Amino acid sequence: MEPMNPFQERVLEVVESIPPGKVMSYGDIAEYLGEGGPRQVGRVMSTWGGGVPWWRVVHSDGTAAAPDHERRCLDQWREEGTPLRGERVDMRKARWDGRSADSKK
DSSP states (O other), X not given: OOOOOHHHHHHHHHHXXXXXXXXXXXXXXXXXXXXXXXXXXXXXXXXXXXXXXXXXEEOTTSOBSSGGGHHHHHHHHHHHTOOEETTEEOHHHHBOOXXXXXXXX
């Protein structure tokens, strides 16, 4: 595996900083960093994201990022008190803007 580049490191730093009970979408992370896009963030997460709280990164509609990990995500979200709508994250209540632990975008 190739070494991480600065963009990859920044993506993982953002993910590590998302507070429990909050989430960001792939696009939110790219926008926050001011570079890349949802696909680039997704590639970083699929390659390097196992060591960070990956369940806090979701699709923009609040669904789990990895379909094969939906149950694990749901368990983590419930454990952390993440606001849900059924089996997906309530993005209006759970979206984190990168500034404060209780922010709403």
